[in-house]
Amino acid sequence: MINQLITLSLKNRYIVLLIAIVLFVWGAYSVRENPIDAIPDLSENQVIVFTEWQGRSPQIMEDQVTYPLVSNLQGIPKVKAIRATSMFGMSFVYIVFDDKADVYWARSRVLERLNYAQRLLPQGITPTLGPDGTGVGHILWYTLDAKGMDLGEQRALQDWYVKLGLQTVPGVSEVASFGGFEKQYQVTIDPHKLNYYNIPLSQVLKSIQSNNNDVGGRKFEMNGTGYIVRGLGYIKTLSDVENIPVGVINTIPVKIKDLATVQMGGDERLGIFDQNGNGEAVGGIVVMRYGENADKVIHAVKDKMTDIQKGLPAGVKFKIAYDRSELIESAIGSVKHTLIEEMITVSIIVILFLLSLKSALSIIIQIPITIAASFILLNAFGISSNIMSLTGIALAIGVIVDNGIVMVENSHRNLSLAQQKEKS
Secondary structure, three states: OHHHHHHHHHHOHHHHHHHHHHHHHHHHHHHHHOOEOOOOOOOOOEEEEEEEOOOOOHHHHHHHHHHHHHHHHOOOOOEEEEEEEEEOOEEEEEEEEOOOOOHHHHHHHHHHHHHHHHHHOOOOOOOEEOOOOOOOOEEEEEEEEOOOOOHHHHHHHHHHHHHHHHOOOOOEEEEEEEOOOOEEEEEEEOHHHHHHHOOOHHHHHHHHHHHOOOEEEEEEEEOOEEEEEEEOOOOOOHHHHHOOEEEEEOOEEEEHHHHEEEEEEEOOOOOOOEOOOOOEOOEEEEEEOOOOOHHHHHHHHHHHHHHHHOOOOOOOEEEEEEEHHHHHHHHHHHHHHHHHHHHHHHHHHHHHHHOOHHHHHHHHOHHHHHHHHHHHHHHHOOOOEOHHHHHHHHHHHHHHHHHHHHHHHHHHHHHHHHHHHHHO
16 A cells, blocks of 8 residues: 555656645645634633622522522533532522533523523523633733723723723623722612601612603604604713602602712722732723634734724823733744754754755655644644644654655665666
């Protein structure tokens, strides 16, 4: 079989050269298309289901949320394991799928089952899917350099402008905000005044919820002109909250300001974000979507930041806290440098041992063709260019040239024996 293959290759040298050229061009194209990252993504193929129920203890979360979800999510095709954890006010369910299962097919199956499982949960509780990222998806951390701006204003700028802009970048799964204060209207109710006016707390809560809404009316015609009636009720200022009526006593309306004080404040925080000991900062974490090219996504996010920068208030700019592209470029550059050194070293050694430039050239040509062709297989199996995969290629260069050296030396030996026979 091997002899026939060698004979066929020698008789059809141009076809062999054409196949080698095609493999090299295809491999060069695969090098450009192959995802680049610093480290391989070895995380499990999982879907996270997150449920929040504020103020409930871990035991209640376990009994009324986590257990019904876990028991009803079982039986999904290609599921390898289901894990869950319950904590104060939050429940996490991790559905681990087989490695061959498509991540978006898995998310659709989980979402389909959640529509059925939700009816077993307490009223008003809605489980949500986590982002379609992985544990190594944090590719960029940034903060807002806004000296003199209130932390609440910085967080509002991050949540309602910067975050929404960065989420439009292809390959970005989520932009998680951190730091600062989440602005909110805070109503501090005086229980003595509630008792004096004989108004229950539930009525106050219901009044605030129902009054923060726009309502639609109907269309009517008058003097040949059509009018559309609608009610504008969204809260815009503190006075809007203060003037919400909650009851009537002797035809006199009782308003929120009669029962409580209203102020603008920040949501309760469980921690703060401090940058390098210089005080609190506000920023975000860019999470990459599963299977994307990390280097490409990071550069796209930076380009988007340049566009967003034009709309930021004067004196506000981005400050990069963590950028994986530096690690990626440094790691890939180091491995590429090693590959080039090995190719040169092997070429010199082959020329010195064979003492034939033509014979050495046939072996040296194998190196770039084989390396380029290996990227075809990397793309076929969905493996990115990282430290592990490129180091494997670097270690295999010696094996790549071994067979060529053996074949060339054997050819020289056979030619020498044939020449000796002719002379004799």
